Amino acid sequence: MKSKTEIQNGIIKAVNAVRENNPMAGSITNTITINFVANAQLAVGGSAAMVYLPDEAEFLAKAGGAFYINVGGILPIYEQTLPLTAQVLHENQIPWVLDPVAIGIGEIRTKFLLQSKEFKPSIIRGNASEIIALAGLWELEGENKSNVRGVDSTDPVAAAKAAAVALAKWTGGAVAVSGETDLVTDGAVIAYSRGGSDLMKKITGSGCSLGGVAAVYAAEADPFTAALTATAIYNFAGRAAAQKAKGPGSFQVQFLDELHNVSAEDVANNPFEIEEV
Amino acid sequence: MKSKTEIQNGIIKAVNAVRENNPMAGSITNTITINFVANAQLAVGGSAAMVYLPDEAEFLAKAGGAFYINVGGILPIYEQTLPLTAQVLHENQIPWVLDPVAIGIGEIRTKFLLQSKEFKPSIIRGNASEIIALAGLWELEGENKSNVRGVDSTDPVAAAKAAAVALAKWTGGAVAVSGETDLVTDGAVIAYSRGGSDLMKKITGSGCSLGGVAAVYAAEADPFTAALTATAIYNFAGRAAAQKAKGPGSFQVQFLDELHNVSAEDVANNPFEIEEV
Amino acid sequence: MKSKTEIQNGIIKAVNAVRENNPMAGSITNTITINFVANAQLAVGGSAAMVYLPDEAEFLAKAGGAFYINVGGILPIYEQTLPLTAQVLHENQIPWVLDPVAIGIGEIRTKFLLQSKEFKPSIIRGNASEIIALAGLWELEGENKSNVRGVDSTDPVAAAKAAAVALAKWTGGAVAVSGETDLVTDGAVIAYSRGGSDLMKKITGSGCSLGGVAAVYAAEADPFTAALTATAIYNFAGRAAAQKAKGPGSFQVQFLDELHNVSAEDVANNPFEIEEV
Numbered sequence: 008m009k010s011k012t013e014i015q016n017g018i019i020k021a022v023n024a025v026r027e028n029n030p031m032a033g034s035i036t037n038t039i040t041i042n043f044v045a046n047a048q049l050a051v052g053g054s055a056a057m058v059y060l061p062d063e064a065e066f067l068a069k070a071g072g073a074f075y076i077n078v079g080g081i082l083p084i085y086e087q088t089l090p091l092t093a094q095v096l097h098e099n100q101i102p103w104v105l106d107p108v109a110i111g112i113g114e115i116r117t118k119f120l121l122q123s124k125e126f127k128p129s130i131i132r133g134n135a136s137e138i139i140a141l142a143g144l145w146e147l148e149g150e151n152k153s154n155v156r157g158v159d160s161t162d163p164v165a166a167a168k169a170a171a172v173a174l175a176k177w178t179g180g181a182v183a184v185s186g187e188t189d190l191v192t193d194g195a196v197i198a199y200s201r202g203g204s205d206l207m208k209k210i211t212g213s214g215c216s217l218g219g220v221a222a223v224y225a226a227e228a229d230p231f232t233a234a235l236t237a238t239a240i241y242n243f244a245g246r247a248a249a250q251k252a253k254g255p256g257s258f259q260v261q262f263l264d265e266l267h268n269v270s271a272e273d274v275a276n277n278p279f280e281i282e283e284v
Numbered sequence: 285m286k287s288k289t290e291i292q293n294g295i296i297k298a299v300n301a302v303r304e305n306n307p308m309a310g311s312i313t314n315t316i317t318i319n320f321v322a323n324a325q326l327a328v329g330g331s332a333a334m335v336y337l338p339d340e341a342e343f344l345a346k347a348g349g350a351f352y353i354n355v356g357g358i359l360p361i362y363e364q365t366l367p368l369t370a371q372v373l374h375e376n377q378i379p380w381v382l383d384p385v386a387i388g389i390g391e392i393r394t395k396f397l398l399q400s401k402e403f404k405p406s407i408i409r410g411n412a413s414e415i416i417a418l419a420g421l422w423e424l425e426g427e428n429k430s431n432v433r434g435v436d437s438t439d440p441v442a443a444a445k446a447a448a449v450a451l452a453k454w455t456g457g458a459v460a461v462s463g464e465t466d467l468v469t470d471g472a473v474i475a476y477s478r479g480g481s482d483l484m485k486k487i488t489g490s491g492c493s494l495g496g497v498a499a500v501y502a503a504e505a506d507p508f509t510a511a512l513t514a515t516a517i518y519n520f521a522g523r524a525a526a527q528k529a530k531g532p533g534s535f536q537v538q539f540l541d542e543l544h545n546v547s548a549e550d551v552a553n554n555p556f557e558i559e560e561v
Numbered sequence: 562m563k564s565k566t567e568i569q570n571g572i573i574k575a576v577n578a579v580r581e582n583n584p585m586a587g588s589i590t591n592t593i594t595i596n597f598v599a600n601a602q603l604a605v606g607g608s609a610a611m612v613y614l615p616d617e618a619e620f621l622a623k624a625g626g627a628f629y630i631n632v633g634g635i636l637p638i639y640e641q642t643l644p645l646t647a648q649v650l651h652e653n654q655i656p657w658v659l660d661p662v663a664i665g666i667g668e669i670r671t672k673f674l675l676q677s678k679e680f681k682p683s684i685i686r687g688n689a690s691e692i693i694a695l696a697g698l699w700e701l702e703g704e705n706k707s708n709v710r711g712v713d714s715t716d717p718v719a720a721a722k723a724a725a726v727a728l729a730k731w732t733g734g735a736v737a738v739s740g741e742t743d744l745v746t747d748g749a750v751i752a753y754s755r756g757g758s759d760l761m762k763k764i765t766g767s768g769c770s771l772g773g774v775a776a777v778y779a780a781e782a783d784p785f786t787a788a789l790t791a792t793a794i795y796n797f798a799g800r801a802a803a804q805k806a807k808g809p810g811s812f813q814v815q816f817l818d819e820l821h822n823v824s825a826e827d828v829a830n831n832p833f834e835i836e837e838v
Contacts, residue, residue: 038315038592039322039334045593045765050809055765056663057593059636063667082336083361084637109333113340209544211322211332254541255327264808267763315592316599316611359613360638386610390617486821488599488609531818532604 008196008283014235015275021228021236022271026052030226033058033067034219035088037080037108040212043259044075047216050266051240053223059084064092069099072226075219076128077106078116089119093126102129102180102225102233106218110140120144129180129230132218135167138184142170147177164190168197172284181230183221185214189238192284193231200235200279202242204249206258217241220266239277243269285473285560291512292552298505298513299548303329307503310335310344311496312365314357314385317489320536321352324493327543328517330500336361341369346376349503352496353405354383355393366396370403379406379457379502379510383495387417397421406457406507409495412444415461419447424454441467445474449561458507460498462491466515469561470508477512477556479519481526483535494518497543516554520546562750562837568789569829575782575790576825580606584780587612587621588773589642591634591662594766597813598629601770604820605794607777613638618646623653626780629773630682631660632670643673647680656683656734656779656787660772664694674698683734683784686772689721692738696724701731718744722751726838735784737775739768743792746838747785754789754833756796758803760812771795774820793831797823 009017024030031054036044045055056071058064059082068074074096076089096103105128107120124145131141139162147170164186171182175194184190189200207213217237224233244265252258286294301307308331313321322332333348335341336359345351351373353366373380382405384397401422408418416439424447441463448459452471461467466477484490494514501510521542529535563571578584585608590598599609610625612618613636622628628650630643650657659682661674678699685695693716701724718740725736729748738744743754761767771791778787798819806812 037334039318039332041593042319042596042765046809046813049763049765055593057591057634058667059634060667060669063635063663063670066666080334080336081340082359082636109340112343113335113337115337116340209326211319211326252541254544255323256537256540256544259323259540260537260810260814263810263813264806267808267810314611316595316609319596357611357613358617359636386617389620390612390614392614393617486603488596488603529818531821532600533814533817533821536600536817537814 011281014198014281017228017232018236018239018275019271021224021232022240022274024227025223028227029054030072030223031056031070032073032075032219032222032226033071034075034077034222035059035064035092036075036077036215036219039080040215043212044216044219046263047266048219048223050263051220051223059088061088061091064088065095068092068095068101071101073222074101074103075222076103077108077215077218078119079108079215081113081115086115090122093123097126102230104128104130104132104218104222104225106132106215107137107141108133108215110137110144127178127180129178129225130183130221130234131174131178132183132185132221132234134185134214135162135164138167138174138182139170142173145177147173164188181234183234183238185217189242191231191235191238195284196281197284198235198279198281200238200242200277202277203245206249206252206255207245209255210259236274239279240266240269240274243274243277288558291475291558294505294509295513295516295552296548298501298509299517299551301504302500305504306331307349307500308333308347309350309352309496309499309503310348311352311354311499312336312341312369313352313354313492313496316357317492320489321493321496323540324543325496325500327540328497328500336365338365338368341365342372345369345372345378348378350499351378351380352499353380354385354492354495355396356385356492358390358392363392367399370400374403379507381405381407381409381495381499381502383409383492384414384418385410385492387414387421404455404457406455406502407460407498407511408451408455409460409462409498409511411462411491412439412441415444415451415459416447419450422454424450441465458511460511460515462494466519468508468512468515472561473558474561475512475556475558477515477519477554479554480522483526483529483532484522486532487536513551516556517543517546517551520551520554565835568752568835571782571786572790572793572829573825575778575786576794576828578781579777582781583608584626584777585610585624586627586629586773586776586780587625588629588631588776589613589618589646590629590631590769590773593634594769597766598770598773600817601820602773602777604817605774605777613642615642615645618642619649622646622649622655625655627776628655628657629776630657631662631769631772632673633662633769635667635669640669644676647677651680656784658682658684658686658772658776658779660686660769661691661695662687662769664691664698681732681734683732683779684737684775684788685728685732686737686739686775686788688739688768689716689718692721692728692736693724696727699731701727718742735788737788737792739771743796745785745789745792749838750835751838752789752833752835754792754796754831756831757799760803760806760809761799763809764813790828793833794820794823794828797828797831
């Protein structure tokens, strides 16, 4: 198992590499938070582009260093775009992040989330309920029962530990579970990352944009490091922004500023613990 | 007729109930302002989810405490999604808010707005021109002629009084007309709510998000109280935000902060007068 | 050739006319930045409305003083909407702005950008790579090779000079090339406008919204003046906002405030030089 210092060095490298190389991570993501996803990706030093159509997604998937698929706000064309894109990413071994938001609702989403099992997303990001539900849908983990309510989680992060490990083992990548304390695992190690703010629940897109930022880091680092770096920078920036904010409006503003300004060392030093699975 | 104090007590209850219960109000709403609608709903204490597809909308309509339909930025699939959703809401007696923005433009919008007469939205929110036009489309009120220009009103609120009352009587719900002074009626009582700021016209989505916030309150209060609470919190927050803002950018930020921070009592005490119809 | 003072007087008139007349410029534009485009158009004093469907776009194109077509984030229906709208605009001699973002990617975009040659956009706005690529696609200028990477330019503005002039001569309108120093030409005169901030690259939509703002000015001024006014107000507001901002989040806020508050004289006095082609 990697030491905490080795992991921290990986985080520092990831933060700096993104700022230096400005990697492109394309996205298919919901329109509710699409602007915030792009702005968060830009704030950490990445480049953003969002598409809807199959041919554009295929082009963008091949052109970027990583890709982000968020299944919120499904449009009819996604029935074609999503599986094609995931297949292209998988075949070309391009790292991609899956956010299974709203899992359990709607035919196109369910069908794609089933298909995506074979396309092995490098990083899966969701709240506890979503992670449990995805492990259930993929028949990797049958013990827990998920409680999804729209986009909100009604399960604690700890309840998703077995599901997260099972998903990570299946994909060979990483899984990030968002909650009070965040859990990031590659199936062998679990990191618990702390920080953030209750105000993150009072703005839309903190979860979606975390997935987009994880994709940016996945262009420059292995899935576990990328997922943990994204989680850590969110926890640092969320806590720091909340100290300066007077409500959800100013929190958003401060949060983007913090994503942009935080030092790589501060991201690496954001509190986390590790344990072996 | 309810006394002003009774109405104010209803507003206090509505503001607090939303903050305590975090009710989910799903939306079908235009992409221009979709992010601002969600952030406003979250800022007042509600939960937000937005969809496009018929099956997702049906699920969300049944799952939430209320729903919001805003017909700006129509997409092709809305031809199926909108009437199905409104029917589901009506049949399940789930309160829903209709914003007939851009009424008069486009075939799908016009067809749905005609159909929606039978699905009796609990709250109709629009500017004076839109309210007059909807009453005309529903053949409830033939005296006034509406002047719609895209999304802008060219009629004063007073001109929409008869139309608003006629619509409220038909639906058995409430109608909120936005303008210099806002008018909210349930067909029996009219409340005139004052406040806001000229800067609200300098940002996109102040009207759309008011509809979304009214839906959040409609999950916890009767239509008239919900519509008046949403109008009052917007008037309070708009005026307070304008005092701190230096332009439309900072106004948006302050406005979301105010929505989040204002006390229930301050919302209830936002100036309004009532009259019997 | 117009003198610099004459050009500056034209800028002052354009800024003031938009603030007085509140002209409507409809848009078909990508969902990533659609909210920011609308807010920028409102901040400078215009009115905004965005559509997707052919019949709505036709209505809006005829109803407004100008129109904006940005081909980012193509949806399936755009195959019908875009050529119809451009044709209506051309036939009715309504000024319109084209942003050929992501040129070279995707079938629908490529087909429309080819068709748009005949519909002669009044203003074409893009980065150097996009302008070079469009001149190539229209076979107006074969010497340079464009380097488009998603939405980012990899060419300097100077490299796009010949392409910009060729495009402007073909359309009889103006071309604005965004970069370190911006270039605006009507095919006879070139204006080089300076200012802005590196933070403009750290937020999404600075280019898209510049196109939308150019459309607002095109409703009140000739294409060259409109394009230069939009470029100048962006350069002024970008520089001024950067001095007050602490990162990309606060930059966005300050930028919208500056667009709203800057005097017409300050826009006209934003540094630029002119040369004859």
